Amino acid sequence: MEEKLMANKFIDVASYQPDTLVYFKAAKRLGVKGVVVKITEGSATGTDYVNPKAANQIKHAKKVGMIVSGYHFLRSLSVPDAKQEAQFFIKEAKKRGLSTKATCVVDVEAADLTHNVAALTQQINAFFAEVRRSGFKKMAIYSNTSWFKTRINRSNLTVQNFWVASYGTVSAGMPCKAWQYSSNQMINSAKTDISVDYQGMFTKKVLRKQKKQPQKIKQNKKWVDNLGVTWYQEQGTFISDRAINLRWGARTSSTKIALLRAGSVVKYDAFAHSGGYVWLRQPRGKGQYGYLATGKSKNGRRSNYWGKFK
Incomplete structure (x- = not known):
């Protein structure tokens, strides 16, 4: 799929996959740039599971130049459970060579069997609070x-970086940082999960900090268009993290030009706050412009981002 070709590839491994240098060299040859290694499951007083291959998987992935992250399989039934699981994960991850600069992932597929949405959300937040500390x-x-x-x-989570599993589909089905699109990638005769990384969280050493648009603009560089929208001149580049409509005006009622895919790179020359959104103006040649919303706005201030600026 074209969307997958646009992004960097990474894999995730557990005890089911090899821990040999040969395996990771084979993955590297396929263009894989990162790996997320399972470290633990449950807590020291509960499931008490540590992936016996984790240390070698981390070591050999680093040796071939991959970016290494680690994950924990959550089995908590309460906030205290979640904290204990985080402490267990932290201890074992550091022991096996996972750097504090690495991305830490919590795998949420079997926790909170009561189907209590609020309780599970609180447990995830408690887990991350311990990891952050x-x-x-x-x-x-x-x-x-x-x-x-x-x-x-999702709106109540303290961490908003989502890695979504969805097989046999054309997309992850929701905005996300990464999409696991298959569990059947063969690497050195071993079935392996494979994902695409949209913003470098799992495949790049250093993520650039998101640049916020300056709010103070010189008065001689602003104007009002024929829709009554006040614009401020600014040159920059925006990279979307989700699909966004490109329109002929800075209104949600304006005619659509195209649907920009997640990962689209847009060069812009001005921005505006209009109708509860922050809009960018894209020069399209021959005096024409396209307009796209890039996040929500309240009282003239941006409240979130639908991508990053560079």
């Missing part, structure tokens, strides 16, 4: 599309 700064949540939409309250 231990010095890790990059965190993400893994689950399938159905769980993200029905079993977790």
